[in-house]
Amino acid sequence: MNKKLLISALLPSLMLAACSNDDNDDNGTEIQTGTIMQFSATAGGTAINCANKLTALGEGVEAELRSLAFYIHDVQLETDTNQVVDVKLATNDWQQENVALLDFADRLDDCDSTDAKPTNNNVTGSYELPEGAEVTGVRFKVGVPFELNHNDPAEADKPLNRADMFWNWQGGYKFLKADVAVDGSAVARWNIHMGSTGCDGDPVSGGTTSCVNPNRTQVELGSFTPGDTVRFDYQTLVAEATMATNTPDTPPGCMSKPGDPECVSIFNKMGLEYGDSGAAPAQSVFTVVTAE
16 A cells, blocks of 8 residues: 555544544643532422412411522532533523523413513533542532623623612622512511622713622532533521511511511521621532432
């Protein structure tokens, strides 16, 4: 066989070998792509959607869902070799610039409509896993990073274009929105809107440069492998909340503003300090449900 024929014969094999190495890094890592984690939303043993009644909530009240959505970012994985691996989120209608939106209300118009609304419980992306390492935990923050939090949602791509998830240019996005209609109570609507407060800046002098209360929850969960489900439990979030009553001259629920007694237990469950209530315990709302 002459040299030209030999090269022609070897060329397909050389190309195949080059492609098969695309999933490996020169530093001894392997690129993993796909579902990082799924989320579920419950109230105790009840799945949260627009149809199910939510029971045994704060002060024993029952309620129906009106809205439940939250942003997450800074997703990282922990390994059995004590390393922390950054996850690069895929770009789609629910993920943009390494921010993901999880949304569980499955009907339009705050669940009042019979028309279906798109939901999302899936986070996808890629990460470089060190050779020989296994994933044992996951970390993420609830919220939108500061550098994106005070932009104009009208000019943003999905999912950062949601007007219902935005306060104003100074306060930024609602990191967590959990609204319910309470049955048989003087407080007909009980809303939780968590986001940054005490933010500076004005349209004349320029944009926001800092916020006194960032209010981004850091979640760290062990016993996790990619594909497992992370559960958000609303019943846990409101377990100590006064949902049948409300402090006068404050909005029903918790809008994250300083001085609202209803926010103390909500913030503590999310692992956040509120006002002068003291250091908060670790968050207790998110847990891992291991895949079977």
